[in-house]
Amino acid sequence: MDFKNILVTGGAGFIGSNFIRLILHQKEFNGIIINVDKLTYAGNILNLKDIEEFFGGKRYFFEYADICDYEKIKEIFKKYQIDAVVHFAAESHVDRSIYGPKDFIQTNILGTFTLLECARLYWNKTENKRFHHISTDEVYGSLGPKGYFYETSPYIPASPYSASKASADHLVRAYYYTYNLPVTLSNCSNNYGPYQFPEKLIPLTILNIIEEKPLPVYGDGKNIRDWIYVDDHNRAIISILEKGKIGQTYNIGGENEWKNIRLVNKICEIIAKETGKDKDYYKKLITFIKDRPGHDRRYAINCDKIKKDIGWEPLISFEEGLKQTIKWYLNNMDWIKTITTGKYKEWIDKNYRRR
Numbered sequence: 230m231d232f233k234n235i236l237v238t239g240g241a242g243f244i245g246s247n248f249i250r251l252i253l254h255q256k257e258f259n260g261i262i263i264n265v266d267k268l269t270y271a272g273n274i275l276n277l278k279d280i281e282e283f284f285g286g287k288r289y290f291f292e293y294a295d296i297c298d299y300e301k302i303k304e305i306f307k308k309y310q311i312d313a314v315v316h317f318a319a320e321s322h323v324d325r326s327i328y329g330p331k332d333f334i335q336t337n338i339l340g341t342f343t344l345l346e347c348a349r350l351y352w353n354k355t356e357n358k359r360f361h362h363i364s365t366d367e368v369y370g371s372l373g374p375k376g377y378f379y380e381t382s383p384y385i386p387a388s389p390y391s392a393s394k395a396s397a398d399h400l401v402r403a404y405y406y407t408y409n410l411p412v413t414l415s416n417c418s419n420n421y422g423p424y425q426f427p428e429k430l431i432p433l434t435i436l437n438i439i440e441e442k443p444l445p446v447y448g449d450g451k452n453i454r455d456w457i458y459v460d461d462h463n464r465a466i467i468s469i470l471e472k473g474k475i476g477q478t479y480n481i482g483g484e485n486e487w488k489n490i491r492l493v494n495k496i497c498e499i500i501a502k503e504t505g506k507d508k509d510y511y512k513k514l515i516t517f518i519k520d521r522p523g524h525d526r527r528y529a530i531n532c533d534k535i536k537k538d539i540g541w542e543p544l545i546s547f548e549e550g551l552k553q554t555i556k557w558y559l560n561n562m563d564w565i566k567t568i569t570t571g572k573y574k575e576w577i578d579k580n581y582r583r584r
């Protein structure tokens with residue numbers, strides 16, 4: 230790995246915290262990580278408690294900051310002599326974007342713009358520098374029963390979330406074409422794994438099963454998503470940092486399509502096995518509810534480019550990844566309680582917001 234001082238944005242969130250854990254434990258990386266996070270409802274500093282204890286003040290530094298704050302980000306670039314940015318920070322939940330799009334426009338578009346400007350102005354030489362932007366397959370819109378998203382597929386975002394991510398992607402590419410900023414981009418399918426805030430389908434279903442609450446399934450439950458284990462996504466990002474070509478976009482996917490209803494049934498079965506209940510015990514909780522407006526029908530990624538050019542492929546089977554994830558949630562009820570009750574918020578307010 231050529232980069233020494235990596236600025237990770239949104240490192241207290243789900244994918245970012247798993248990324249920091251993965252890269253700091255890799256023997257190929259001996260640099261430092263600076264985690265810039267605003268600690269929204271989705272960002273949890275406790276996600277990196279082990280990392281803070283082991284690497285804190287030596288190879289890991291946390292900066293409580295908003296990526297839209299130009300002066301603060303500029304100062305961080307200078308203070309740590311940043312040579313690479315891995316940009317995860319975003320508002321990331323589609324349903325929230327439908328009920329309140331403003332924060333999505335602010336963070337996902339203006340926040341990305343602020344980071345790009347800081348990188349452009351701080352890096353007067355672009356050798357051995359990199360701005361890697363994390364995006365989603367949702368920018369490509371919705372597929373019919375056949376076909377896949379390619380890096381060349383047109384952008385047809387349907388939700389305020391995907392439109393804001395699409396907008397950020399365009400800005401990142403514009404900075405490459407206009408200013409030669411050394412960028413790479415990746416568009417990934419739906420992630421799952423430990424530390425995901427329980428509002429997305431998999432952790433929400435697990436949590437509701439544990440509490441024997443209704444399991445909401447939107448519409449007819451036949452929408453399809455391609456699921457990838459979070460470490461497979463993060464290994465792909467590390468490979469792009471090492472071998473990616475400047476200006477290029479890489480699609481990342483799990484090659485693992487599931488209808489939502491089939492997935493919810495599967496989670497019910499795995500948890501029933503874990504808790505010693507009858508195979509169908511939790512399925513009675515499944516509740517079909519009104520569909521999400523603008524609900525994309527199917528996502529499916531073709532990731533031949535990253536396989537061929539970079540030599541990455543997903544390694545964790547869905548069976549294994551899902552079982553591990555469910556076990557993690559069952560064994561980490563304290564984490565769930567802390568982040569879903571007022572306690573975590575109080576702790577953040579005390580330790581960070583009043584500084």
Ligand code: NAD
Binds near residue numbers: 244297
């Ligand atoms: P997340 O919601 O779990 O975490 C987002 C993090 O960003 C949080 O720690 C939050 O505090 C931080 N953040 C939000 N606004 C900020 C701001 N203004 N300044 C600084 N920090 C801020 O999200 P995630 O699921 O980990 O997703 C990370 C990235 O990956 C996002 O860019 C998302 O679009 C992309 N992505 C996610 C998925 C998925 O399935 N979750 C799939 C493809 C791409």
Ligand code: TYD
Binds near residue numbers: 324419429
């Ligand atoms: P989600 O996890 O919100 O990810 P995204 O919308 O980014 O793909 O949703 C995954 C799929 O599950 C999507 O088709 C919407 C559906 N869904 C439900 O059916 N019920 C739920 O409670 C949630 C949160 C999602």
